[in-house]
Amino acid sequence: MEKSTITLKEELHKLNILAEEGGGLDKLQKHHLQGKLTARERIHYLLDPFSFVEMDKFVKHQCHQFGIEKTQFLGDGVITGTGLINGREVAIFSQDFTCWGGALGHAHAKKICKLMDLAVENKLPIIGINDSGGARIQEGVEGLAGYAEIFHRNVQASGVIPQISLILGPCAGGAVYSPAMTDFTFMVDKTSYMFVTGPEVIKTVTHEEISKEDLGGATVHNSKSGVAHFQSKNEKECFDRLRELFHFLPANPNGNTLQKNDLNEVSLKTSGNSNISSIIPENSKKPYDMKELLSAVIDSNHFLEVHEHFAKNIVVGFAKIQGVNVGIVANQPNYLAGVLDIDASVKAARFVRFCDCFNIPIITFVDVPGFLPGVQQELGGIIRHGAKLLYAYSEATVPLITIITRKAYGGAYDVMASKHIKADINLAYPTAEIAVMGAEGAVNIIFKKDLEGLSGDAFLKKKAELLNKYENEFANPYRAAELGYIDEVIMPEDTQKRISHYLHLLRNKQVKRPNRKHGNIPL
Numbered sequence: 143m144e145k146s147t148i149t150l151k152e153e154l155h156k157l158n159i160l161a162e163e164g165g166g167l168d169k170l171q172k173h174h175l176q177g178k179l180t181a182r183e184r185i186h187y188l189l190d191p192f193s194f195v196e197m198d199k200f201v202k203h204q205c206h207q208f209g210i211e212k213t214q215f216l217g218d219g220v221i222t223g224t225g226l227i228n229g230r231e232v233a234i235f236s237q238d239f240t241c242w243g244g245a246l247g248h249a250h251a252k253k254i255c256k257l258m259d260l261a262v263e264n265k266l267p268i269i270g271i272n273d274s275g276g277a278r279i280q281e282g283v284e285g286l287a288g289y290a291e292i293f294h295r296n297v298q299a300s301g302v303i304p305q306i307s308l309i310l311g312p313c314a315g316g317a318v319y320s321p322a323m324t325d326f327t328f329m330v331d332k333t334s335y336m337f338v339t340g341p342e343v344i345k346t347v348t349h350e351e352i353s354k355e356d357l358g359g360a361t362v363h364n365s366k367s368g369v370a371h372f373q374s375k376n377e378k379e380c381f382d383r384l385r386e387l388f389h390f391l392p393a394n395p396n397g398n399t400l401q402k403n404d405l406n407e408v409s410l411k412t413s414g415n416s417n418i419s420s421i422i423p424e425n426s427k428k429p430y431d432m433k434e435l436l437s438a439v440i441d442s443n444h445f446l447e448v449h450e451h452f453a454k455n456i457v458v459g460f461a462k463i464q465g466v467n468v469g470i471v472a473n474q475p476n477y478l479a480g481v482l483d484i485d486a487s488v489k490a491a492r493f494v495r496f497c498d499c500f501n502i503p504i505i506t507f508v509d510v511p512g513f514l515p516g517v518q519q520e521l522g523g524i525i526r527h528g529a530k531l532l533y534a535y536s537e538a539t540v541p542l543i544t545i546i547t548r549k550a551y552g553g554a555y556d557v558m559a560s561k562h563i564k565a566d567i568n569l570a571y572p573t574a575e576i577a578v579m580g581a582e583g584a585v586n587i588i589f590k591k592d593l594e595g596l597s598g599d600a601f602l603k604k605k606a607e608l609l610n611k612y613e614n615e616f617a618n619p620y621r622a623a624e625l626g627y628i629d630e631v632i633m634p635e636d637t638q639k640r641i642s643h644y645l646h647l648l649r650n651k652q653v654k655r656p657n658r659k660h661g662n663i664p665l
Contacts (some may be wrong), residue, residue: 161199161216165240173240178333179377181221181238184271184310188381189225189234196223198253205247205281215241218249222257224266227388233261236271239311244274246317247281251288258295265394267304269384272321273311289316296323301499304391306384309334309360309370310377325496326387326448327370328380329360336363336370365451368485373451386446390460390467392500418634422573426548426617429475432457432507435547436470439463439638445470448493453485454478458493463505464642469497472507473558475548482554483514484527491530494538503541503645506559509548511580528557529664536563537661541648543641546570546619546628551579561627566651567644569637570619570628577616581609588612 162182164170170180179187185194199221202214219241224233235254237244254270261268277285299305300323307321308328313336321327321336329336337358344350344357356362363370372387374380418438421430437443440461447459455478458471471490473480497504513519513528535542535557542565550558555576559565570576578584586593589608596604615621622628632640 157200157216164217164238165215165219165242169240177376178239178310180240181236181271181273184308184377184381185221185223185225185234185236187378188269188384189227189232190229193226194223194234195225196221197257198222201249201253205278205284213242217241218247218253219244220246220250220253222253224260227385230388230393231264231266233257233266233268234271235269237273237311239273239275242275242278244311245276245278246274246285246288247278248284248288250278251285251291255288255291255295258292258299261303262295262299265303265396267306267388267391267393268299269306269308270320270324271308271310272313272317273309274314274317275312276315276317286316289320292320293323296320300325301395303394304500306387308380308384309336310380311335314338314340322369326372327363328372328374328384329363329370330374330377330380331360333377334360334370361451364449368449368452368489371448387460390446390462390502392467392502395500418637422547422571422634426573426575429479431476432472432474432480432509432547435507435634436461436472439641440470441465449489453483453489455480455483456486456490458490460502463638463645466642466645467502468645469493469502469504470507471504471559473510475509478514479511480509480549481511481514482528482531482557483519484522484524487524487527487531487557491534494531494534498534498538498540501540503543503648504538504559505641506542506544506565508544508546508550508555508558510551510554510558511549512552512554526664528553532557532563533661533663535559535565537663539651539653539655541566541645541651543567543644543648544569545637545641546574546576547634548573548575549580550574550576561629566648568628569640570622570631571634572619572631574619574622574628574631575617576619576622576628581612581617584616585609585612 164181173180200216201218202216217238219238220235221238222235224231226232235257258268277289296305305324306326307324309321310330310333313321315338318336318338335354335358341352341354341357344352360370360373364373372383374383418435421435421438423430433445436445440463445459445461447457449458455474456471457474461468461470471493494504513524542559544559544565544567556562561568585605585608592608593601593605619628619631623631
C-alpha cells in the first residue's frame with residue numbers, strides 16, 4: 143500500500159528536524175555556551191531574512207572504517223545552499239562543528255565542490271564559513287582528496303567570482319589553504335584560529351611553546367602575517383562587516399561597478415571641500431593622516447578599509463565617489479612616513495589585482511618618500527616584493543587615476559601608478575614633490591664638491607642655498623607637468639570633482655592584452 147500524503151509529510155518533517163539538529167541538541171547547547179552561533183544560525187544571521195534555500199540536506203557519508211559507520215549525521219557536517227545578501231544572490235556553506243568537530247570527509251567535500259561549481263557556472267559570489275578541526279582521520283586519503291578538489295576549484299574560481307572566507311573556529315592543517323586562496327578572510331577575536339601545525343605539534347617538533355592565540359589568532363593574522371583582512375570582536379559584528387563589503391562588490395567581472403542610478407544622476411560638485419587644503423602641512427617633513435584626506439573626498443565619509451591592521455604605511459579599501467564604487471590605494475604619511483616596504487608592497491599588490499579582476503576603478507593617492515632601506519628589507523626580498531606592486535599596476539586594465547599629494551620620490555614614484563606604467567590620469571597638488579630623492583640627500587650627492595672644504599657658518603649657508611635651489615627646481619609638480627607626466631595640477635578642494643569627471647570619461651575604457659597564456663608575476 144502506498145504511503146499517504148500525511149505520512150510522507152511527517153517523514154520529511156522528521157528528517158528535516160534531524161538534519162537541523164546537527165550533531166545533537168546537547169552539542170548545539172555546548173556551542174552556545176561557548177558564545178558561538180551554530181552553523182545554521184550563522185547562515186540565517188548573515189543572509190537576508192527567509193532567503194536561504196538549502197541543498198544536499200540529507201547527504202550522509204559512506205565510510206565503513208574504524209567504526210565511523212555507526213555515527214552518521216544528515217548533511218555530513220556542512221550546510222550548503224544559496225540565499226541573498228542585500229538582495230543579491232550568493233552561494234554559501236557553513237561547517238558544523240557539532241558533527242565530528244566539523245572534520246572534512248569525502249561527502250562533506252563533495253557538497254562544497256558541488257556548490258562551488260554551481261557558483262562559478264552561475265556567477266554567484268561564494269562565502270565559506272570555516273569551523274573545522276581538519277580532515278576526517280577515519281576516511282584517510284579521501285579527506286585529503288576532498289581538500290585538493292576544493293583547492294583546485296578555488297583557483298578556477300579566482301577572478302571569476304568573489305570568494306570570501308569566514309574563520310569562526312579552528313582552521314588547521316590542509317583546511318587553511320582554501321581560505322588563503324580566497325579574496326577576503328574574516329576572523330573573530332578569541333574564536334578564530336588558523337595554523338598549518340598547532341601548538342602541540344610545534345612543541346614536539348621544535349620544542350617551542352606558544353599558545354594557539356599567539357600562533358594563529360585573529361590579531362596575529364590581521365596585524366603580523368597578513369593572512370586575514372578583517373578582524374571583528376564577535377560573530378555578529380563579523381557578519382555585519384561582510385554585508386558592508388557586499389555594498390562595494392560586483393557579482394563577477396562583468397558586473398557594473400556603478401550603482402543602478404548610473405552616472406545620469408551623479409552631479410559633479412561645483413565647489414569642493416575647502417577643508418581638505420588644511421590637512422596637508424606646509425612643512426613637508428610633518429606627517430598627516432591620509433585617512434582624513436580620503437574622508438574629505440569620498441561619499442558620506444564611508445571608507446571600508448581592508449587589511450586595516452597590517453602594513454599600516456599603506457592604506458587600501460573601498461569607497462564610493464559620486465556614486466561610483468572605487469578601490470583606493472594610498473600611502474600613509476602618519477606611519478613610517480608612508481614608505482613602501484615588503485608588507486606594504488604585497489598588501490597593495492593583492493588589492494590592486496582584486497580590483498582589476500572585478501573591474502573596480504583604482505584611485506591612488508601618493509605621498510611616498512621611497513622604499514624602506516635596511517639589511518632586513520634587502521635580505522627579505524624587497525626587490526622581489528616591490529616588483530609585485532609594480533607588476534600589479536602595470537597589468538591592470540581598469541581605470542587608473544593617480545593623485546600625488548606631496549612626496550613622490552625615486553622608484554616608489556614609478557611604482558605608485560605613475561604615467562609611465564600606463565595610469566590613465568595623473569594629477570598633482572601644488573604641494574607635490576616629484577624627484578629622484580629628497581632635497582637633503584640630493585644636495586649631498588650633486589653638490590658634494592661645492593661643499594667640500596667648507597665648515598661652520600660658511601657650510602651651513604652654502605648648503606641652505608643649494609637646498610633652496612634644488613627645492614625650487616624639483617620640490618614641485620611643474621617639471622613633471624611640463625613633460626606631460628602630470629595631466630593637471632589641481633587644488634586639493636577640487637579632488638572629488640576631478641576624480642568624478644575622469645571616472646565618467648574612462649567608463650568605457652578597453653585595453654587589448656598581449657596574446658599569451660599568462661604573465662609570470664615575481665612571486
